[in-house]
Amino acid sequence: MPKLLLKIQKIFLESNETTYYKTPIGTAKIIGDKNGIQSISVLDDDIETSKKIPTYFNDCITQLDEYFSGARTEFDLKLNPKGTSFQQIVWKELLTIPFNKTRTYLEQSKALGDVKAIRAVASANGKNPIWIVIPCHRVIGSDGSLTGYAGGIWRKKWLLDHENPVKQQSLF
Numbered sequence: 001m002p003k004l005l006l007k008i009q010k011i012f013l014e015s016n017e018t019t020y021y022k023t024p025i026g027t028a029k030i031i032g033d034k035n036g037i038q039s040i041s042v043l044d045d046d047i048e049t050s051k052k053i054p055t056y057f058n059d060c061i062t063q064l065d066e067y068f069s070g071a072r073t074e075f076d077l078k079l080n081p082k083g084t085s086f087q088q089i090v091w092k093e094l095l096t097i098p099f100n101k102t103r104t105y106l107e108q109s110k111a112l113g114d115v116k117a118i119r120a121v122a123s124a125n126g127k128n129p130i131w132i133v134i135p136c137h138r139v140i141g142s143d144g145s146l147t148g149y150a151g152g153i154w155r156k157k158w159l160l161d162h163e164n165p166v167k168q169q170s171l172f
Helices: 003-015 056-070 083-095 107-111 115-126 151-163
Strands: 019-023 026-033 036-042
Touching: 019 056, 019 083, 026 056, 036 056, 083 107, 083 115
Parallel strands: none
Antiparallel strands: 019 026, 026 036
């Protein structure tokens, strides 16, 4: 690999910060820098919340806290996800799905103007690097099933239940 490319790659990697934050569905790993949040993923590993959090993650942590407490339905964060131009278009469309609403993969493809792109759209959804904030969990199968979620179907169900204002009551 050319030296210049290695140097650029090193600078890019060094400029990113990583913070770990406890959520009800696991430890969130947040990656970004002053240019915005690049990634939010939820880990199965129980990692301690970061003691030193960069100031440019403060809004993200606050808004995630508000979301999980039920006080926030929309995020207002500076996002900087890395992906292809097609993935960026798909992720932008995900942002139009309202809180407490779902859309099928077919509806997502139609909204993007090409019903035949359903597999490509599903693949781009699966590569969404900013979980919860870019709400790929709101996309479901045409039959209403909870298909495909990189964080696990149980997390997708948890998030959809969390966003549902009508909580199922136990009969017993």
